Amino acid sequence: MTELSGGPALPQERRLVTAIPGPKSQELLARKGAAVAAGVGSVLPVFAARAGGGVIEDVDGNSLIDFGSGIAVTSVGSSAEAVVRRASAQLADFTHTCFMVTPYEGYIAVCEELAKLTPGDHAKKSALFNSGAEAVENAVKIARAYTKRQAVVVFDHGYHGRTNLTMALTAKNMPYKHSFGPFAPEVYRVPVAYPYRWLTGAENCAEEAAAQAIDMISKQVGAENVAAIVIEPVLGEGGFIEPAKGFLPKIVEFAKDNGIVFVADEIQSGFCRTGQWFACEDEGIVPDLITTAKGIAGGLPLAAVTGRAEIMDAAHSGGLGGTYGGNPVACAAALGSIETMRELDLNAKAKRIEEVMKGRLGAMQEKFEIIGDIRGRGAMIAIELVQPGSKDPNPSATGALAKACHAAGLVVLTCGTYGNVLRFLPPLVIGEDLLNEGLDILEEAFTQL
Numbered sequence: 001m002t003e004l005s006g007g008p009a010l011p012q013e014r015r016l017v018t019a020i021p022g023p024k025s026q027e028l029l030a031r032k033g034a035a036v037a038a039g040v041g042s043v044l045p046v047f048a049a050r051a052g053g054g055v056i057e058d059v060d061g062n063s064l065i066d067f068g069s070g071i072a073v074t075s076v077g078s079s080a081e082a083v084v085r086r087a088s089a090q091l092a093d094f095t096h097t098c099f100m101v102t103p104y105e106g107y108i109a110v111c112e113e114l115a116k117l118t119p120g121d122h123a124k125k126s127a128l129f130n131s132g133a134e135a136v137e138n139a140v141k142i143a144r145a146y147t148k149r150q151a152v153v154v155f156d157h158g159y160h161g162r163t164n165l166t167m168a169l170t171a172k173n174m175p176y177k178h179s180f181g182p183f184a185p186e187v188y189r190v191p192v193a194y195p196y197r198w199l200t201g202a203e204n205c206a207e208e209a210a211a212q213a214i215d216m217i218s219k220q221v222g223a224e225n226v227a228a229i230v231i232e233p234v235l236g237e238g239g240f241i242e243p244a245k246g247f248l249p250k251i252v253e254f255a256k257d258n259g260i261v262f263v264a265d266e267i268q269s270g271f272c273r274t275g276q277w278f279a280c281e282d283e284g285i286v287p288d289l290i291t292t293a294k295g296i297a298g299g300l301p302l303a304a305v306t307g308r309a310e311i312m313d314a315a316h317s318g319g320l321g322g323t324y325g326g327n328p329v330a331c332a333a334a335l336g337s338i339e340t341m342r343e344l345d346l347n348a349k350a351k352r353i354e355e356v357m358k359g360r361l362g363a364m365q366e367k368f369e370i371i372g373d374i375r376g377r378g379a380m381i382a383i384e385l386v387q388p389g390s391k392d393p394n395p396s397a398t399g400a401l402a403k404a405c406h407a408a409g410l411v412v413l414t415c416g417t418y419g420n421v422l423r424f425l426p427p428l429v430i431g432e433d434l435l436n437e438g439l440d441i442l443e444e445a446f447t448q449l
């Protein structure tokens with residue numbers, strides 16, 4: 001039992017009472033096929049009935065261990081007590097007035113928390129939106145208004161969303177961009193320091209990648225034309241790539257020297273996910289702007305751009321916003337989520353998850369040759385799978401392992417430019433027994449492969 005879930009307390013156990021998917025999920029799958037657009041895919045063929053702590057219960061009564069958190073969203077657990085309490089109270093008071101019409105306190109309180117929690121002690125302001133992609137788009141708008149320049153620099157393996165501008169910022173064609181062009185102009189992509197795949201070796205990676213990136217920006221774009229450099233401090237969809245230490249500080253310095261707004265996209269890596277409030281803290285980086293979403297509001301849709309007051313204020317009044325941006329219920333949920341992160345010290349929990357996971361995965365790597373790399377921080381951990389005896393990507397084993405885990409009642413996700421990365425994003429409140437049981441399932445899946 002957990003005291004962390006809002007609704008009827010959900011037993012914190014894995015329980016399989018039908019095949020996966022069970023009959024009720026199969027019925028819903030048929031209805032999905034008939035009513036929902038084919039482009040909207042789902043990783044698992046099971047339908048959720050309840051979720052909380054470290055489990056998701058499906059409509060057939062199966063209870064699955066959750067190593068996905070709905071893609072790094074329910075870090076505080078689904079229906080966390082403080083989220084439910086605060087959001088319910090707000091629901092009863094008012095659901096919407098539109099902050100651009102008659103504003104309310106919750107929005108301001110979230111912006112005040114963001115100013116406190118994000119790196120740097122300079123004056124900060126925020127603007128709130130609904131989705132991560134919207135936050136990234138607005139960061140670009142703000143940077144352009146501030147610099148009066150147009151170009152945006154992004155990186156290999158980067159992911160920033162599915163709207164037109166953020167598709168342009170995203171690296172991977174399939175499934176994010178294919179057949180959806182033309183894309184927004186003035187977007188330029190440069191190399192990132194991906195240590196495992198750097199051709200001259202991991203030790204040279206930071207220096208060489210930074211030099212190449214800076215050379216490309218200077219020669220092909222012109223630093224004086226660049227409004228913003230946008231990067232994920234730990235690249236998410238691209239494969240949980242941690243840029244080699246030293247790379248990010250060099251890019252930040254280049255941005256600073258050239259009047260370019262440095263934007264850290266912490267939509268996946270932020271809010272305790274990596275064992276810090278924000279992943280860029282690990283190298284002492286203070287971004288000019290930071291985009292957040294996913295983990296911020298315990299499952300309700302909310303996103304933010306936070307940054308230096310003088311940059312944030314560059315857009316004219318009325319230039320930023322949106323009908324639902326900073327919805328009062330989502331703001332209340334964010335305040336509950338942040339309260340939970342503080343009270344339960346979820347940064348420490350994330351670090352403990354890393355310790356357990358890396359210990360177990362390291363032991364698996366000794367046994368299973370196809371585990372090429374183990375990486376990530378906190379509760380944002382991944383393994384990159386390769387062909388035996390090489391570094392050639394192994395997407396088929398990755399898919400087969402994910403499927404085997406799903407059938408055994410463990411929710412895991414894949415990612416990576418080459419589709420060969422298994423990623424683990426458990427809720428930070430997951431019990432250690434469930435965490436280990438999930439890793440047992442993974443190990444068994446490797447043995448069976």
Ligand SMILES: *Cc1c(COP(=O)(O)O)cnc(C)c1O
Pocket residue numbers: 130131132133134136159160161162232236237265266267268269293294
């Ligand atoms: C998920 C994600 C986005 C997009 O967020 P949405 O809420 O899906 O629009 C942008 N950047 C990063 C790093 C992400 O992980």
